[in-house]
Amino acid sequence: MSILNNKEVIVIIDAWSGGKHLIPAFQALGYFCLHVQSTFLPEVFIADNQLAIARSDRHIVHDGNIETLLSQLQPYTIKAILAGSEGAVGLADCLNDALELTFSNQFELSAARRNKYLMQEQLALKDVASINQQLAGHSDELQQWLASHARWPVVLKPIQSAGTDGVFICHDLAQALQAFDAILAKKDFFGSPNREVLCQEFLVGEEFVVNGIACQGEYFFTELWQSKKQQRNGFPVYETQYLHYQNDADFDVLTAYTAQVCQALGINNGAFHAEVMMTSGGPVLIEIGARVAGGADPYIIEECLGHSQISKLAQAVLHPAKFLQECRRQHDFSGHRRAAYVYMISPSLGRVQVTPEAKFIKIDGVISVNYHYAPGDIQQVTCDLLSSPGVIIAIRDNPALLKQTIAEIREVEADFYHLGLMDE
Numbered sequence: 208m209s210i211l212n213n214k215e216v217i218v219i220i221d222a223w224s225g226g227k228h229l230i231p232a233f234q235a236l237g238y239f240c241l242h243v244q245s246t247f248l249p250e251v252f253i254a255d256n257q258l259a260i261a262r263s264d265r266h267i268v269h270d271g272n273i274e275t276l277l278s279q280l281q282p283y284t285i286k287a288i289l290a291g292s293e294g295a296v297g298l299a300d301c302l303n304d305a306l307e308l309t310f311s312n313q314f315e316l317s318a319a320r321r322n323k324y325l326m327q328e329q330l331a332l333k334d335v336a337s338i339n340q341q342l343a344g345h346s347d348e349l350q351q352w353l354a355s356h357a358r359w360p361v362v363l364k365p366i367q368s369a370g371t372d373g374v375f376i377c378h379d380l381a382q383a384l385q386a387f388d389a390i391l392a393k394k395d396f397f398g399s400p401n402r403e404v405l406c407q408e409f410l411v412g413e414e415f416v417v418n419g420i421a422c423q424g425e426y427f428f429t430e431l432w433q434s435k436k437q438q439r440n441g442f443p444v445y446e447t448q449y450l451h452y453q454n455d456a457d458f459d460v461l462t463a464y465t466a467q468v469c470q471a472l473g474i475n476n477g478a479f480h481a482e483v484m485m486t487s488g489g490p491v492l493i494e495i496g497a498r499v500a501g502g503a504d505p506y507i508i509e510e511c512l513g514h515s516q517i518s519k520l521a522q523a524v525l526h527p528a529k530f531l532q533e534c535r536r537q538h539d540f541s542g543h544r545r546a547a548y549v550y551m552i553s554p555s556l557g558r559v560q561v562t563p564e565a566k567f568i569k570i571d572g573v574i575s576v577n578y579h580y581a582p583g584d585i586q587q588v589t590c591d592l593l594s595s596p597g598v599i600i601a602i603r604d605n606p607a608l609l610k611q612t613i614a615e616i617r618e619v620e621a622d623f624y625h626l627g628l629m630d631e
Contacts, residue, residue, distance in 0.1 A: 226291025
């Protein structure tokens with residue numbers, strides 16, 4: 208028995224990382240989901256891509272020819288085309304422009320939503336607080352900027368990547384030149400060669416992640432995360448992220464600023480994931496992605512606040528009038544439950560003898576443990592977000608209890624590195 212229908216279709220490109228929740232979210236509401244796989248598949252997302260293939264109603268592998276892809280989409284009545292991860296943002300913009308879909312962002316600013324140099328230049332053009340920076344293709348350009356900037360440390364990174372891939376914090380000229388050569392010698396996270404290096408001032412302050420959804424130029428901020436990092440051998444490494452929301456310190460200032468960022472970059476419809484530094488002079492954007500937060504578990508936000516990026520994105524796509532009504536309504540989230548992502552930080556290389564999940568999950572308040580290795584694997588030293596061996600998520604009723612849970616997590620983690628790994 209065959210089934211025919213004229214349902215509208217949701218197209219999701221690269222439903223990886225946090226985007227892996229999009230296909231089941233729309234399918235649960237009865238929508239046909241077509242998944243497009245970009246031309247480059249990072250190794251870290253192979254399992255997510257297999258999951259997307261299994262879940263989607265149709266899977267297309269994009270060969271790089273946009274006309275071929277448009278012809279493959281032609282039979283469908285498309286409701287929306289969404290980027291499931293950072294590398295999909297440009298392709299989503301191209302398809303939305305070609306098909307003239309209303310749930311889309313300003314196409315002429317597409318490059319500024321991916322290229323981190325152009326991103327900051329666009330903010331400066333619109334008089335939105337931005338970073339002092341320079342793009343360098345040769346070491347002499349780097350040295351000239353360092354001499355004129357005359358402040359340490361500085362940040363060097365690829366102009367297009369993800370996570371903390373290729374991000375160096377440099378404290379002197381020798382470190383900066385070494386980082387410059389290291390970036391140019393590698394491809395970025397999405398397989399493109401690094402031909403230039405972005406050199407930026409080092410922002411001092413409290414770092415926040417600001418997540419939300421845009422619809423017709425209005426914004427609903429789903430949650431903020433206060434990010435605690437530590438420096439390990441010149442690399443910024445995530446330590447803990449704490450959930451913040453309305454009635455928490457700096458929420459209104461950070462969200463008002465992020466709305467200005469979105470407007471300056473033409474983010475009018477869809478998800479956004481911003482990293483913002485609250486400096487002594489106010490908030491300044493580190494970078495923003497026009498997609499859902501990477502690696503996020505929507506369960507955490509739904510459990511604590513009653514919404515998430517995934518549920519609000521579905522609402523914005525399917526019921527924009529209802530979404531806009533929610534944007535304008537006053538919300539009171541005082542007394543919300545507290546949550547944290549606790550990132551494991553491996554101090555040394557070692558062969559895994561026994562994995563630590565069973566001990567972590569027994570800690571009061573721990574609701575999820577994601578350890579990336581199996582017995583016999585070689586666990587790497589943590590030098591960035593992608594090389595963290597795992598993440599533990601905790602939810603408690605108040606900050607004091609959450610602090611207690613995190614302390615217990617760190618104790619178990621330390622024991623694991625001491626007893627669960629064999630030196631290599």
